[in-house]
Amino acid sequence: MFARLAALLIAVTCSLASPVVAQEPTPAGQLSRPPAAGSATASGPLTIANEFIRVVVNRGPNEAGRFSIGTTGGDPSRPQSANKHLIFGGSSPWTSYTTLSIDGTSYVFGGPTTRRAGKAARYGKLISAPQITPTSVTHLCQLGEIEVAQELAFMRGPSTRMFDTVQITYRLTNRGAATHRVGLRILLDTMLGTNDGAPVRAGSEAITAACALAGKAVPDYWQAFDSIAKPTVISQGSLRGGELTPPDKILFADWGTLADEAWEPALTPGQGFTRLGETDPDTATALFWNPEPLPPGATRIVRTAYGIGGVSLQPGKLALGLTAPSESTFLHERTQPITVAGYLENAGGFDARDVTLRLALPAGLELVAGQPTMQFARLAPNETIQGSWTLRPNGKASGELPVTLTATSANIEQNSLTRRIQVHVPSPRLSTLVERVSVPLETNGLPTVVLVPVTLSPATSFVSARIVLTYDPEVIRAFDLSRGRAFVDQGALLPGWSYDLSQPGRVIITATRGEAPPLTQAEANLGVVRFRSVAPGVSALKLEEVELINGKGERIPVECLDAAITVIRAKE
Amino acid sequence: MPAPPGRPGGTGTQGTGEEPAGPTTGPVRLGGALPTYPKLAEDAGEEGTVVVTVTISPSGEVQSASITRSSGHDSLDAAALRAARSWKFKPALQRGKPVASTQSIRFHFAGGSVSGG
Numbered sequence: 001m002f003a004r005l006a007a008l009l010i011a012v013t014c015s016l017a018s019p020v021v022a023q024e025p026t027p028a029g030q031l032s033r034p035p036a037a038g039s040a041t042a043s044g045p046l047t048i049a050n051e052f053i054r055v056v057v058n059r060g061p062n063e064a065g066r067f068s069i070g071t072t073g074g075d076p077s078r079p080q081s082a083n084k085h086l087i088f089g090g091s092s093p094w095t096s097y098t099t100l101s102i103d104g105t106s107y108v109f110g111g112p113t114t115r116r117a118g119k120a121a122r123y124g125k126l127i128s129a130p131q132i133t134p135t136s137v138t139h140l141c142q143l144g145e146i147e148v149a150q151e152l153a154f155m156r157g158p159s160t161r162m163f164d165t166v167q168i169t170y171r172l173t174n175r176g177a178a179t180h181r182v183g184l185r186i187l188l189d190t191m192l193g194t195n196d197g198a199p200v201r202a203g204s205e206a207i208t209a210a211c212a213l214a215g216k217a218v219p220d221y222w223q224a225f226d227s228i229a230k231p232t233v234i235s236q237g238s239l240r241g242g243e244l245t246p247p248d249k250i251l252f253a254d255w256g257t258l259a260d261e262a263w264e265p266a267l268t269p270g271q272g273f274t275r276l277g278e279t280d281p282d283t284a285t286a287l288f289w290n291p292e293p294l295p296p297g298a299t300r301i302v303r304t305a306y307g308i309g310g311v312s313l314q315p316g317k318l319a320l321g322l323t324a325p326s327e328s329t330f331l332h333e334r335t336q337p338i339t340v341a342g343y344l345e346n347a348g349g350f351d352a353r354d355v356t357l358r359l360a361l362p363a364g365l366e367l368v369a370g371q372p373t374m375q376f377a378r379l380a381p382n383e384t385i386q387g388s389w390t391l392r393p394n395g396k397a398s399g400e401l402p403v404t405l406t407a408t409s410a411n412i413e414q415n416s417l418t419r420r421i422q423v424h425v426p427s428p429r430l431s432t433l434v435e436r437v438s439v440p441l442e443t444n445g446l447p448t449v450v451l452v453p454v455t456l457s458p459a460t461s462f463v464s465a466r467i468v469l470t471y472d473p474e475v476i477r478a479f480d481l482s483r484g485r486a487f488v489d490q491g492a493l494l495p496g497w498s499y500d501l502s503q504p505g506r507v508i509i510t511a512t513r514g515e516a517p518p519l520t521q522a523e524a525n526l527g528v529v530r531f532r533s534v535a536p537g538v539s540a541l542k543l544e545e546v547e548l549i550n551g552k553g554e555r556i557p558v559e560c561l562d563a564a565i566t567v568i569r570a571k572e
Numbered sequence: 573m574p575a576p577p578g579r580p581g582g583t584g585t586q587g588t589g590e591e592p593a594g595p596t597t598g599p600v601r602l603g604g605a606l607p608t609y610p611k612l613a614e615d616a617g618e619e620g621t622v623v624v625t626v627t628i629s630p631s632g633e634v635q636s637a638s639i640t641r642s643s644g645h646d647s648l649d650a651a652a653l654r655a656a657r658s659w660k661f662k663p664a665l666q667r668g669k670p671v672a673s674t675q676s677i678r679f680h681f682a683g684g685s686v687s688g689g
Contacts, residue, residue: 090615114684116608116684277651277654278608279650
């Protein structure tokens with residue numbers, strides 16, 4: 001273990017210090033020990049590598065710009081994943097390639113080929129020497145009037161949080177004088193270790209035959225394995241999240257079918273993954289971004305990611321697997337859901353009866369879609385079932401939150417597996433949610449009344465609060481304030497609640513929650529201020545002083561959101 | 573290359589004793605694709621020529637096929653054999669009657685392309 005850590009440290013040091021000459025892959029699907037940084041020899045491939053992963057880019061002239069991806073150190077928690085292929089191709093990658101559809105004509109990115117993959121398509125020209133840094137390789141190509149930059153760079157894996165993933169970016173710029181319809185296809189020839197027919201899962205679904213997933217059916221991620229039962233290396237293509245551009249469609253098929261057609265091949269429903277004209281299974285994936293108008297001078301950016309996959313495994317007679325993004329962030333009303341997928345395989349050698357698969361969530365994560373408990377009367381030996389759940393952080397807890405998958409059976413011992421998701425919850429936000437931002441001076445002959453709730457989101461627990469809300473007394477006037485639900489516990493009013501409206505232009509709330517139970521709802525209402533209109537004009541509502549104190553006597557950082565009320569003379 | 577109609581190209585192997593009237597021709601290829609260049613062979617730069625000899629039934633099916641000249645690469649030989657087995661023929665005729673016959677087919681694998689047949 002220590003030797004491995006030391007080796008990793010050395011690799012890190014090398015990657016920061018000096019490039020190393022690229023090495024050739026060895027036969028039998030294993031890659032030789034990696035160079036530690038960007039490197040290129042006069043005739044060899046362009047290679048970048050870090051302690052986890054490497055990218056080899058064909059220098060050309062034939063197939064220039066085509067790339068392969070493999071591991072160096074691989075997944076630190078799975079030592080056997082070191083020096084394995086993730087995409088077919090050694091020092092001269094050619095089976096994975098990228099196509100542009102320009103006004104219906106297919107052009108392949110990079111140098112031309114005499115080989116099977118992309119032979120029939122048109123080609124452009126490379127317009128500058130490739131740019132290589134220790135962490136990226138960039139090629140620039142002109143295809144018709146479209147200039148295309150391909151950048152391959154390391155990024156943090158969405159499910160691992162390590163720099164074990166390659167961000168694949170294409171910048172498509174129209175250098176012509178007319179608008180063109182431009183789309184992009186990326187073909188990735190998956191090969192995991194020595195398995196060129198690597199089994200694939202899209203989200204939680206096992207892909208057992210050629211298929212196309214489009215629109216909402218496009219998963220957040222897909223994974224490939226050298227072996228489903230006992231994987232030593234797992235890859236993951238990430239399709240959503242961060243700066244990634246979700247594709248319009250994803251095709252899974254045998255490599256021959258996808259490689260022979262530069263744009264979209266016709267798939268036969270149920271067609272397996274054996275290469276056309278051959279006997280070997282060979283899985284491949286094609287990602288499509290549909291053609292869209294690209295005006296002169298405009299740039300379209302397409303970005304996806306492929307690298308080492310993060311799956312937690314728990315061997316046993318009821319063997320479990322669980323995959324999930326490594327982190328998620330609560331963003332108030334903009335929180336993005338995440339997908340968690342679990343697998344259960346009966347490795348017991350006999351039927352499992354009355355099987356239950358259960359997902360347990362911590363307080364900070366809530367279930368948006370999927371059943372927390374799945375039940376099966378019988379699970380045959382080697383049979384696998386999978387579950388998929390959509391979760392969302394709710395702001396009630398942060399940090400490394402455990403998600404636990406448990407399998408039970410009437411006749412096989414229980415097994416469980418926990419995976420942790422780093423959930424970020426930003427500072428709570430205090431806001432004045434004005435019902436109406438523009439109100440008439442009078443309603444039914446009387447000054448208009450406006451209700452302004454003061455809301456804390458997420459409902460961070462505090463023991464005392466002092467809030468000063470300012471306004472323009474020439475426009476509106478506060479005349480009442482009701483207690484917020486944050487100061488009511490099971491119907492009982494908490495002591496220590498007070499407010500002061502005596503100073504023109506200032507509302508002061510002073511309150512304590514003391515020993516009251518922590519707030520558990522997503523939002524907490526601290527009070528509702530009633531304003532009466534005074535004269536036409538605009539009054540800012542400013543949370544000028546906010547002091548929330550936690551149980552340790554510390555001040556809680558709070559983001560304050562101000563608002564404004566406009567009083568108009570005419571009745572609307 | 574399959575022999576053109578009307579000219580003996582293969583070898584008839586079945587006779588009946590009777591001598592019906594009609595033409596004597598070799599088998600004629602009706603359909604069948606060229607072999608696919610095996611991916612791993614193409615990746616490894618393997619090239620070569622394979623000659624496959626097929627036995628064609630009176631109904632035009634390939635009854636058997638064997639390598640009579642190897643490329644030196646197992647995967648190229650296997651690809652050629654697979655392709656040849658899937659071919660369909662118009663059977664050879666002996667005095668107007670379909671008979672079994674043999675045919676040699678040459679495939680050339682080079683530079684990512686396959687030619688011959």
